[in-house]
Amino acid sequence: MVHAALAVRLCVLCVLLIPLGILGNDLYVSPDGTPLGPGTMAQPYDLATALSGQAGQAGDTVWLSGGNYVIGHIDTKIEGAPGQPITFRQMPGERARVDGSLTFYSSAGNVVLRDFELYRSDTNRLSAQIGAGFDPTDIKIIPGVASYVPNMSFINLVVHDQTRHGFYISEYATNNLVYGCLVYNNGWASPDNAEGHNFYVQSNRGTREITDNMAFNASGANFQIYENATNMRLVGITLDGNVAFNAGAIQAVRTYRDWIVGVDAPAVGADGIILKNNMGYYAAGSGALEQVQIGREGVNGSVALLNNYLPQGLVMNNWTIAAVAGNLFAAQSSSYIVNLNQTQVPLATAWNDNSYSRSGAGGDFLGNSTEYGFYDWQGDTGYDSHSTYSVAKLTGTKVFVRPNRYEAGRANIIVYNWDKLSDVTVDVSSTLAPGAAYEVRNAQDFFAPPVLSGVFDGQPLDLPMTGLKVAVPNGPLLTPPPTGPTFNVFILLPGSVRLQAAAVDGQAQISWPTNSGKWVLQFTESLSPNSAWTDDLSTPVVVGGQYVVTNSISQGARFYRLRAAP
Known part of the structure; x- marks a missing residue:
């Protein structure tokens, strides 16, 4: 038997499979697999059996062949061992679509999920109940991935149209990694409420790393890093290289922020929080709240805001120690560029080398309810002695290319096109070698045909900034307008040369x-x-x-x- 898998992803261009048996650490599942397996390509397991923990052991890799897997909701008991995770991966060049959601609770963790699509086909996402708060009973609201266990990795997944959050990483989920995932169109709404964050992350101990993800078009926030339970803390969380925009954009009931980091009573506080190299965008008229919020009611320990490109306002509340350096903050509406509230605790900080601007209306800086112009801010606080400030709209182009840690030839591309050009040139030579096949996909409509493909000749790519569409949410929710030509996000992927x-x-x-x-x-x-x-x-x-x-x-x-x- 000969089986060809096309368009591989993982530092390869195309993989072809010629199986007559199976190695001990590779198992296979397919939509028409059975509980009996035994997990060969000829006799694959079904995915529900593999996820139940009845097949495989620490160190195994479970390969998902192409097709649609209807699993509903599974409380999985699979677990690997330290240094020997069980890995669930999409077969190279195939599209594995998993219709349902997963909770990791009764498990020791040490599991890797990567490269496949996780969504829900359930279109019942509008509750008719009024006054039900965040718990309506006439619709099923379930996170796409809920992790309560340690040592989990979620890599290069596409998680969309879940009826609650895309990812929920709980206070028990120590040493969890979410990397390179595309997360959008998650959440629900009712006549008087709406919720469903693309990322909801908590952390009472240990660490969590949330890196190089794209989150947009949620019913709730994009990154809700938050705690409000008694005596709980929010600690050890790093957000690095993520991009967020259009919080709350698929409903018109209430507004949300793209970034919320902090605690409310009776939680204790946040500490050891790092946001670096992140990017944001505020689309006027989207209904989102413009400001990035770092800190809420509680008194907090340390936070670092480093090298973020956030053309939005910043709200910071009650941190004891802060490093704020190398960032761009640019208010696009009538908000302040920076609103700093330190009414409960003094702030020890290294705050410098930032760029600030506002487009016209609005204020510059607000510190403990006192308004400041930039130069008064510098003089009274001692901050920003080497920072820049202007009252002007942002101009030119700003392009970020972030190569993928786990897949050679893949990168996230984030383009700010303040002059509204019809296309923008992007240098991808840090990711592609000359002669490599490639394709570029519009992240806001990822499964549409590529916007560009070919063999890389070493020259910059011309990426279109107009005529791009947005994926329509599954169910009776709103479809936001395209963010182009001012802003677009793309994913560069290794192209496919068809092996037969x-x-x-x-x-x-x-x-x-x-x-x-x-x-x-x-x-x-x-x-x-x-x-x-x-x-x-x-x-x-x-x-x-x-x-x-x-x-x-x-x-x-x-x-x-x-x-x-x-």
């Missing part, structure tokens, strides 16, 4: 187009993270516009990919 496979007279023939560039065929016996790829030294034969390599079919699985030739 055929079994001919007991041998495997692997082929790819001769007009697709220069490539070297490689193979491996396993797709486990530590497996090595080996160059196939066979000389390809040209047949009908295809390079063809013929190999004997060995026992076990063999995986092929193409790498760019030097």
